Amino acid sequence: MMPSTRTFTFGREAMLMVVFGALVLGMPQWLTWIGGYEALATKVLIWALFALGFDILLGFTAYLSFGHAAFFGTSAYVTGLMLKHVSASVIPAMLAAVTVNLALALLLGALILRRSGIYFSILSLAFAEMLHAAGLSIFAKWTGGDNGLTMDTKPVLLGIPMEGRPVFFLCAVFVILGFAVARQIKRSPMGLMLQAIKENPTRLEYSGVNVMAYKFAAYVISAVYAGVAGSLMVIYEPYVATKFLHWSTSGELVVMSVIGGVNTLLGPMLGAGFMLYFENVVQSVIGEQWKLVLGLIFVCIVIFLPGGFMDLWRRLRALLGRAKSRRDNVPDAPGSIQEAREANYAALANMEEAS
Secondary structure, rough: OHHHHHHHHHHHHHHHHHHHHHHOOOOOHHHOOOOOOOOHHHHHHHHHHHHHHHHHHHHHOOOOOOHHHHHHHHHHHHHHHHHHHHHOOOOHHHHHHHHHHHHHHHHHHHHOOOHHHHHHHHHHHHHHHHHHHHHOOOOOOHOOOOOOOOOOOEEEEEOOEOOOOOOOOOOHHHHHHHHHHHHHHOHHHHHHHHHHHOOOOHHHHOOOHHHHHHHHHHHHHHHHHHHHHHHHHHHHOEEOOOOHHHHHHHHHHHHHHHOOOOOOOHHHHHHHHHHHHHHHHHHHHHHHHHHHHHHHHHHHHHHOOHHHHHHHHHHHHHHHOOEEEEEEEOOHHHHHHHHHHHHHHHHHHHHHHOO
């Protein structure tokens, strides 16, 4: 029976990736059917990748960072400087951006991951704002200060100009690969450890698990996702705004994740799409009051649908009798959390016995 179970699992995962890939690659087409436009599809994918990486940190470990703009903005600036002063090729620019971003994540992670809860959130915000202030003052010669970093360079990839559809397909490849990697992380022993850390890190420490190492890994992986997204944003639009380092960028990311549903991977990506669609399409219909309407929607979701859009999907399936009413990503659903905790501890116990 075990081989058939594995085959079924692999087939289901493959089908999910095929459907996901088809939706991503077809976005320029179906987005126009609901009033959007092709260029918006690329921006949605970039923010979706950003939100996907953020969910690896927030959803898996419950560490809420208000400073992820530091990675997004730093990577954007490094990419812009490379494209402007070194080469128009996106490959060395992205490699340099990810390398610098990785070093920044290692440094910040070593400093702030020793704290948790509100202290971690405030420290992440503080360091991000320090970088933002440095970009406007100390490094203004390279960042352009308040005016941002402008460039006349047109990015190219293997001789192909990166504008229009080529940029979209580049972003689509990263999103599909990023989603596949995130899925594997969540289903791996590391993912189980991160979920267990989220529930009870003290118990794991007493059992001999290096909790800090797992938290550090999740933080660095999340930062790499943010760095790739920041680099793609500059390739999509050859301009680096100082807002990329501002706390409001981190705030938008948190709102996207909550609207879509944390700890679901798909949820934050849906939240990113919803936010950008609302900002760029719905705004033209309802006018200047769009932020007020969006705020009301956010409040209603937090109060009545705390698990976001993915929780709504689960509720609908439960009403139709096609799924259990279990809601792992809803913090105020005690039964769900208890079930998830017991399942995680059972899986970890089986891993220890097998080893």
